Structures are given as C-alpha cells and as structure tokens.
Amino acid sequence: MTVKLTMAQAINAALRDALAEDESVVVFGEDVGPLGGVFRVTDGLTATFGDRRCFDTPLAESGIVGMAIGMAMNGMRPVVEMQFDAFAYPAFEQITSHLAKMANRTRGRVRLPVVVRVPYAGGIGGVEHHCDSSEAYYAHTPGLTVLAPATNQDAYGLLRAAIAGPDPVIFLEPKKHYFAPEEVEPETPVPPIGRAEVRRRGADATLIAYGPTVPVALAAAELAATEGRDLGVVDLRSLVPFDEDTVVAEVRRTGRAVVVAEAPGFVSVASEIAARISERCFHHLEAPVRRVTGFDIPYPPPKLEHHHLPSAERVLDAVDDLQWDES
Amino acid sequence: MEELRMVRLLDADGGAVEDDRYPMPPPEVLVDAYRALVRGKRLNEQASALVRQGRLAVYPSSRGQEACQVTAAAVLRPGDWLFPTYRDTVAVVERGVDPVEVLTLLRGDWHCGYDPSRHRVAPQATPLATQLLHAVGAAHAATLRGEDTVVLALCGDGATSEGDFHEALNFAAVFAAPVVFLVQNNKYAISVPLARQSVAPSLAHKGIGYGMPGVLVDGNDTAALTAVLGEAVTRAAGGGGPTLVEADTYRIDAHTNADDASRYRTDDEVAAWARRDPLVRLRAYLRGLAVLDDEREAEFTAAAEADAARLRAALADDRPPEPAELFAHVRATPTPQLAAQAASLRAELAAERRQPEEER
Numbered sequence: 001m002t003v004k005l006t007m008a009q010a011i012n013a014a015l016r017d018a019l020a021e022d023e024s025v026v027v028f029g030e031d032v033g034p035l036g037g038v039f040r041v042t043d044g045l046t047a048t049f050g051d052r053r054c055f056d057t058p059l060a061e062s063g064i065v066g067m068a069i070g071m072a073m074n075g076m077r078p079v080v081e082m083q084f085d086a087f088a089y090p091a092f093e094q095i096t097s098h099l100a101k102m103a104n105r106t107r108g109r110v111r112l113p114v115v116v117r118v119p120y121a122g123g124i125g126g127v128e129h130h131c132d133s134s135e136a137y138y139a140h141t142p143g144l145t146v147l148a149p150a151t152n153q154d155a156y157g158l159l160r161a162a163i164a165g166p167d168p169v170i171f172l173e174p175k176k177h178y179f180a181p182e183e184v185e186p187e188t189p190v191p192p193i194g195r196a197e198v199r200r201r202g203a204d205a206t207l208i209a210y211g212p213t214v215p216v217a218l219a220a221a222e223l224a225a226t227e228g229r230d231l232g233v234v235d236l237r238s239l240v241p242f243d244e245d246t247v248v249a250e251v252r253r254t255g256r257a258v259v260v261a262e263a264p265g266f267v268s269v270a271s272e273i274a275a276r277i278s279e280r281c282f283h284h285l286e287a288p289v290r291r292v293t294g295f296d297i298p299y300p301p302p303k304l305e306h307h308h309l310p311s312a313e314r315v316l317d318a319v320d321d322l323q324w325d326e327s
Numbered sequence: 328m329e330e331l332r333m334v335r336l337l338d339a340d341g342g343a344v345e346d347d348r349y350p351m352p353p354p355e356v357l358v359d360a361y362r363a364l365v366r367g368k369r370l371n372e373q374a375s376a377l378v379r380q381g382r383l384a385v386y387p388s389s390r391g392q393e394a395c396q397v398t399a400a401a402v403l404r405p406g407d408w409l410f411p412t413y414r415d416t417v418a419v420v421e422r423g424v425d426p427v428e429v430l431t432l433l434r435g436d437w438h439c440g441y442d443p444s445r446h447r448v449a450p451q452a453t454p455l456a457t458q459l460l461h462a463v464g465a466a467h468a469a470t471l472r473g474e475d476t477v478v479l480a481l482c483g484d485g486a487t488s489e490g491d492f493h494e495a496l497n498f499a500a501v502f503a504a505p506v507v508f509l510v511q512n513n514k515y516a517i518s519v520p521l522a523r524q525s526v527a528p529s530l531a532h533k534g535i536g537y538g539m540p541g542v543l544v545d546g547n548d549t550a551a552l553t554a555v556l557g558e559a560v561t562r563a564a565g566g567g568g569p570t571l572v573e574a575d576t577y578r579i580d581a582h583t584n585a586d587d588a589s590r591y592r593t594d595d596e597v598a599a600w601a602r603r604d605p606l607v608r609l610r611a612y613l614r615g616l617a618v619l620d621d622e623r624e625a626e627f628t629a630a631a632e633a634d635a636a637r638l639r640a641a642l643a644d645d646r647p648p649e650p651a652e653l654f655a656h657v658r659a660t661p662t663p664q665l666a667a668q669a670a671s672l673r674a675e676l677a678a679e680r681r682q683p684e685e686e687r
Contacts, residue, residue, distance in 0.1 A: 026471065052471055058501055063460055063494035070464020073449065074408070076471070078464075090490075097454050098461070105450050107438045108656035143657050166659040194662070241662035 005184045007177040008041045010152040011117075013186055014159035015042065015079060019049050022077060025163060027054040029064055029081030029117075038083060039119055039178050061087060065094040065116060069102065072112040079163060085120040086129040092137070099168045100143035111166045115159070120148075121212045121262050123176035123309055125302040131175075132299055133263035135211075138170040139239045139272075145193060146239040148172040150214030152182040154191065154237055161190045169193075174212035194241035198250060202232030205256035205319055208247055208273055210236035213260040213310055220260075220315035231319065239269055247273065248280045255286040256322045260310050265293030287323035328528045331543040333575060336550040339603050341611025349554035354618040356401075360549045361613055362627045363397035364606045367417035369631035370426060371580070373638055374416065374433075378584045382642040384435045387414040391547070391579030394605035395511045397421050398552040399479055402560050410449045410462040410480040414511075418481065422448050426634060427641040436648045438656075455486040459495035459508065466504040466563075477563045479507045479556070485516025487533060488524050496537040496571065505563035507556060508534070508571045511546060513578035518591040534571025546574025547605040550612070577603070650676060 005013065018025045027045055029037075033056040036043030045054035057064050061082060068078035082088035088095075095116065103111045122131030138146045145167050149155040155173065162169040199214065200221050209217040214235045221231040234250050236243065251257045257277050261270040274289040292310045300308045335344050336351050343351060371393070374386040389396050392414075400421035403409060411419050416433075420426045424441045431440025432451065439450035449465075452458035462480035469476035486492055487510060499506045510530050514521050527533060534541030544555045552574060559570035577600035581588040588597075613619035654661065654669035661669065 058494070058497050060494040060497070062491055063463075063498045066457060066460025066491060066494065067464035067467065067498055070461035070466070071468040072464070073443070073461060074465040074468035074476075076468045093454060094457060094460070094491075098457055102450075103658065104437070104656045105439050106443055106656075107652075108659075109442045109444060110450075111659060145658070242664065244663060 001187065002183045002185045004181045005152055006179050006181050007152045007155045007173065008039050008179060010156040010184050011041050011159055011173060012043055012045070013184075014156045014163070015045060016048065017186065018079070018160060018163045019045065019053055024075060025053070025077045025079065026071065027079045027081075028057050030057065030059055030083050032056060032081050037081060039175070041117075041173075041178070042081070061089075061091040062094050065091040065099060068114045068116075069094065069098050069112055072114045073102075073110055077113045077163060079115040079117060082116060082118045084130045085118055085132040085134045088116070088118055088134065095138070095144070095170070096141045100141045103167070104143060112168045113163070113166055115162045115169045115171050117171045117173060119175045119178070120172045121174050121176070122299055122305055123212060125305070126175075127302070128299070131305070133261070133294065135172055135239055136263060136268050139269050143168070144240060145169040146172065147193065147237065148174070148211035148239055149237060150174070150177070150209070150211055150235050152177070152184050153188065156184055156186060157188060157191045158193065158237065161193050164190070165193060172211055176212055191237070194238045194243055196243035196246040197235045197237055198232065198246065199235045200231070200233040202254060203230040204254055205229070205258065205322060206232045206234060206250045206254045207258050207260055207315065208234045208236065209260040210239060212262055216310055216312055217260050217315060220312040220319070223312055223316060224319060229319065242273070244276055244280070247277065251277050251281045252284040255284050257281070257285075258290045258292060258315060258318045258322070260292045260315055262294050262309055264296045265291050266296045268293060287321070290318040290321060292318045328532070331529050331531055331541065333543045333545055334551045334555050335545040335548050336554060337548045337608050337612050339608055341608045341615060343612065346551075349551065349558065352550055352553045352557070354613065354616055356553060357550055357609060358613060358618055358623070360397055360401060360553060361606070361609050361619060362630070363401065363421050364393045364549065364609065365627040366631040366634060367393040367397050367421065368606060369635050370417055370420060370638075373635040374430065375580065375584065377639070377642055382645070383430060383433050385433055385583050385585065386416075387583050388580035389414050389417050389578075391600060391604070392511055392513055392576045393417060394549040394552055394609075395509065395546050395574045395576055398549060398556055399481060399509055402553065402556040403477065403479055406447065406474070406476050407560070408447045408449065408462070408465050408476065408478040410458045410465070410478060411451050412455075412458065412481055412483065412486075413451050413453050414483065415451060415481050419448055419451065422446060424448055426638050430638070430642070434642065437653065456482055456489035456491040456495065458482075460491055460498065462506050463495050463499045463502070463504050466499070466506045467502050470502070470505060475505070475564045477505045477507065477560050479509060479560070481509050481511065483516065484510060484512040484514065484521050484524055484530060485519065486510075487530050496534065496539070496569070499569040500538045503566070503568035505566075506569040507559040507563055508569065509556065510571065510573045511576055512573055513576050515578060515582070515591070517582045517586060520591070529573055531571055531573035539569045539571055541571045541573070543573050543575065546576030547603045547608065549605055549609045
C-alpha cells in the first residue's frame with residue numbers, strides 16, 4: 001500500500017518501524033526529543049517510545065557520536081542526528097578515528113552498527129554553516145558507508161537497511177527534499193546498500209547524480225528530450241560502496257557522461273567518479289567526462305546560492321560541450 | 328577555592344593513616360594487590376627491555392603508577408567494563424587479558440590484539456580522552472537494559488585538556504551514567520608539566536564542576552585507591568552516578584623509549600618520587616601486619632618472572648603480520664573497490680613468492 005509522505009515523514013516512519021521492531025535501536029541527538037527535531041524528522045518518537053528510546057542530549061556533537069560508539073560496543077544500535085551538516089564537524093575525530101576504524105582495530109570483533117543522520121546540502125535559503133555538502137570527508141574515510149537518498153522511498157528503505165546493517169553509516173538527507181511529498185510504499189523490500197538505480201534510460205549521454213542533484217538531472221533530461229537529445233540518469237543512492245559497474249555499463253552504452261553534485265568540485269566525490277569512468281570507459285567515450293558541481297567557495301548566502309547550485313541549465317550546457325559535432 | 332583533602336591510608340613508610348571517610352581495606356585484598364604490583368612492575372620492566380631489543384616498536388611504561396593500574400582492574404566485577412589508554416597495559420593484563428595479546432599493537436601489528444567483548448576491555452585508546460565518551464555510552468547502554476554494569480575509564484592529566492574529557496564528564500553527569508573516571512595525574516603530558524594543563528586547585532575539582540563527586544587520592548597508595556575506587560564502583564552500581572577520581576602519582580620512566588625526559592625534569596625530582604614507590608609502601612605495611620612473608624613474596628616474584636619469560640618467548644617469534652588481512656576487517660562486506668585492491672596485493676605477494684630469492 002502506498003502512502004504520500006514527505007522525506008521527513010518517510011525517515012520518521014523508518015525510525016518508528018526500526019524502534020518498534022528492535023529493542024536495541026535508540027535515537028538521540030539535539031532537539032530530537034519532545035520537539036521532534038528542527039526538521040520534525042523525529043516527531044512523536046519520544047511520545048510513542050518513551051525517553052529511554054528517543055532522547056535529547058547535551059549540545060555536543062563529539063559527545064553524541066562518542067556515546068553512540070560506546071553504546072554500540074555494548075549491544076545497542078544507535079541512530080544519532082547531527083542537526084546540520086556543518087554542525088557535525090566537532091564529531092570529526094570520533095567519526096574518522098573511532099567509528100570508522102573500530103572494526104579494523106579489533107579484527108572484526110567489535111562492529112559498530114551506528115547510523116549518523118546528517119541533514120545536508122543547500123537550496124533552503126539557510127545562513128552560513130547550514131548548507132554544506134560534506135560527503136567527501138566521509139567518503140574518503142575507509143570503514144564508513146555513505147548513503148545519499150534522492151527519493152522518499154529510498155530515504156525510508158535505505159535508512160531501514162542502514163539501521164539493520166553491521167557497519168557504521170553516514171546517512172545524508174538532502175534538506176531541500178524534507179518537505180516534498182511523494183508516494184512511498186513501506187512494505188517494499190529494503191533495498192541492498194551499494195546499488196545504484198537507473199532512473200531514466202538514455203541513448204545519447206548519461207547523467208550521474210545523487211541526493212539533491214537527482215531531480216536536477218531528471219529535469220535536465222526532460223528539457224533535453226524536447227530538444228531531441230536522449231539523456232539517461234543514474235541515481236547513485238550509495239556513495240560508499242560505489243556501484244561502479246552500473247555507472248560503467250550505462251556510460252559505455254552512451255559514450256558520454258556528466259557527473260552532477262552540489263559539493264565544491266575540487267577533490268570531490270564527483271571527481272572520483274569522473275576519474276573511474278575515464279579509467280574504465282576510455283575506449284567507449286566520445287568526449288571527456290564533465291563535472292557540474294558547486295564552485296570551490298564557502299557555501300554562498302541565500303540570495304546567491306542559485307548561482308552555486310547545479311541547475312538543469314548548467315547541466316545542459318555541459319552536455320552541449322560533449323563534442324557532438326565530432327562524432 | 329577550597330582545596331580537597333587527599334585520601335591517604337598508608338604513608339610513604341607503610342604506616343597506617345586514619346581517614347574518617349574511608350576504612351582500610353582488609354589484609355587479604357591488599358596481599359593480592361601486592362601480588363599484582365609485583366607482576367605489573369615486572370611487566371613494565373620486561374616490556375621496556377623488549378623495546379631495547381627491538382621486539383616491541385614502543386612501550387609507554389606505567390612504572391611508578393602500578394598502584395593505579397592494578398587497582399583499576401581489581402575493583403571491577405566480571406560484568407564491568409574497562410576503557411584503557413596506551414599507558415594502561417598493566418591494568419588490561421590484570422583484568423585478565425594475556426600480555427602477549429595486549430602487546431600485539433605495540434609489536435607493530437594493526438589491531439588491538441584481544442577480543443574487547445569477551446574481556447569487557449575496550450581497545451587501548453591512542454587519541455586522548457576519546458575513550459571516555461565510549462565509556463559513557465557503554466555505561467548508558469547497560470542502564471537502559473536495567474543491568475548494574477559499571478564502567479571504569481582511564482586517562483591522564485594531559486587528557487583533561489581535551490574537549491572530549493569535558494563532554495564525557497558532562498554526559499555522564501547528565502545521564503547519571505555508572506562510570507568511574509580515573510585520572511592518573513602523573514605530572515607530565517610527554518614534556519608539558521601539569522601547570523600548563525590546568526590551574527584548577529586539583530583535577531578532581533573538574534568533576535565537582537560537572538555535578539559529580541571529585542575525589543583526590545594518593546595514587547601511590549594502593550590501600551587508598553582500593554577504598555576510593557571500590558566505593559565509587561559500588562555507588563555507580565547502585566544508581567548513584569559517576570565519580571571523578573584524581574590519583575596523584577608520577578611517571579618514573581620517560582613518556583616512551585623515544586623520549587628524553589632529562590630535557591624537562593630533574594633527576595632529583597624523579598628520585599624523590601621513586602622513594603614513594605607503591606610497592607615499597609604496601610610491602611612494609613603488609614610485612615608489619617605479618618600477612619606477607621618471604622615465602623609469599625618468593626611465590627609472587629616467581630609468578631612474575633614466569634610471565635616475563637613467557638612474554639620473551641612469545642615475542643621472539645617475529646613473523647610479520649599477514650598483509651592480505653589488512654583488507655579483511657575494514658567493513659563487514661568489502662566494497663567492490665576494496666575487493667579489487669585486496670586481489671591486487673594478493674597477486675603481488677604471490678609473484679614475490681614465485682620469484683627466486685636472489686632476484687628479490
């Protein structure tokens with residue numbers, strides 16, 4: 001049965017179902033209790049499950065992740081919220097030195113089933129420190145799984161998979177999707193982690209996107225279709241593990257690729273994807289792989305963010321540059 | 328600010344000191360503590376020697392701090408947890424972990440060497456104070472399940488300057504977590520003296536600031552440590568919440584073998600603290616009570632020597648770690664990229680093995 005849910009509601013439903021199914025699941029962070037989180041993602045969880053299962057903590061992100069690690073060492077499955085992307089930085093050492101490495105440091109004897117939920121990326125008119133695309137820090141750290149859902153269905157399914165899985169997960173929730181309703185079917189089997197989804201098959205070029213840029217890529221493909229160009233869209237869903245095979249198969253078919261991401265492009269996830277496509281698809285490519293990303297600047301103020309964020313128009317400009325005349 | 332009165336039950340010569348707050352622990356407990364001190368001191372000496380012989384990459388010695396080490400382990404019950412640092416090898420061993428396993432990391436391997444869940448001992452933490460938050464989490468998990476588990480977390484004076492120290496104390500206090508924080512104030516963070524870490528009247532005062540009892544104890548007095556830590560564990564197990572204990576002690580050896588302590592402290596200072604050796608004091612007290620005789624002492628020494636001999640034998644085997652295992656535990660299921668890298672290293676190793684020795 002499908003229900004119409006916003007992404008915030010879909011994530012709430014995933015947390016609710018996980019809390020109901022497994023006694024060891026606990027949810028905590030800043031303002032996640034009675035308030036229900038600043039985005040209302042945890043709305044009603046404390047009322048339903050009590051303040052031992054969903055609770056507020058002191059305002060200290062390193063403390064939140066550090067405590068989650070200790071709880072996971074002692075049998076729990078914590079799901080913690082970092083309120084905003086840039087507010088997670090105080091927890092960086094706990095995430096990179098401990099959460100990511102504990103399994104390796106203990107030869108696999110202590111695995112940490114912790115999910116760190118990060119409301120991330122821009123497009124919401126936020127002031128400074130509220131709109132970072134911080135995925136590269138996490139994706140660069142061995143031991144972490146990094147997920148970035150683009151649809152409300154995936155937000156539900158991937159979060160269920162993340163909570164149930166054995167490894168620590170950074171769960172990146174595109175903030176600008178929080179309040180957009182979509183059809184969601186909670187009974188759909190939980191998707192496997194690490195599998196990209198082809199959202200649109202295309203013959204002429206492949207757009208690769210994740211999280212907030214998936215709708216941008218789909219809009220660009222719609223516009224291109226009116227101009228007679230058939231673009232495909234791959235939604236990565238999971239940055240680590242990266243589903244290289246799906247991306248490579250699509251690009252080999254079309255011979256052209258554009259990677260679309262909000263984060264600054266320099267030393268980014270988009271760069272890594274472009275490099276891997278070049279390595280594995282070289283003889284199939286009709287043009288160099290292009291990236292459409294944010295600029296290499298601190299996230300701009302609300303009135304200027306539209307210049308920074310990849311738009312369908314910028315994506316189509318990049319597509320236009322893919323050496324069509326020479327083919 | 329009011330000074331805290333340091334808890335001391337034995338003076339430097341082993342004479343009993345009255346303290347209206349804490350009773351003297353029973354003699355049989357202290358005899359066993361003495362056995363552990365003999366073993367711990369021997370382990371410190373043996374491990375340091377193994378560094379000089381090239382068998383260990385490094386060893387941060389707890390020589391002089393053995394009373395803190397053995398008591399931290401002795402006050403815990405089987406279901407309790409210990410969260411140690413890199414300098415707490417003796418505490419981990421006294422908790423029941425095989426010394427050969429404990430020294431795995433310092434031999435130059437990539438993992439902690441023992442099973443933390445089986446022994447209820449977290450991996451020895453190298454980054455400072457981070458493990459204190461893990462201790463709070465482990466304790467809170469137990470509370471949520473209705474268990475009376477207590478977690479004892481160790482750190483040094485330098486770690487009290489780290490942000491995680493403060494977050495851990497605050498979280499523990501707010502959640503009334505059953506944690507005992509034991510700060511071994513050994514006076515130096517590598518070379519930087521205590522005065523550059525804190526100007527508070529004591530480090531124990533920091534506990535009071537977070538709303539938990541702060542206790543200052545003579546860290547070279549095994550009897551006082553046994554009483555203070557034992558009471559803190561009992562209080563935590565009974566739902567009374569966390570305690571911060573500051574043990575006033577001294578690191579007799581350098582930070583590690585790579586450190587030159589003569590650059591930041593005098594021989595006279597070290598000699599003065601050497602006279603306050605925790606073994607000397609407890610031995611004198613137990614001898615005075617006539618509960619420790621030559622025969623028991625010889626027995627303890629022989630056991631410590633047997634441990635040391637076994638350690639020497641085990642570390643004489645210097646086979647390098649298995650390179651292919653570097654990939655095995657990074658994640659429960661390897662990413663395709665990780666699997667490809669593991670395969671490429673395996674192929675490289677296989678090629679090396681096929682190559683005749685003289686061509687390498």
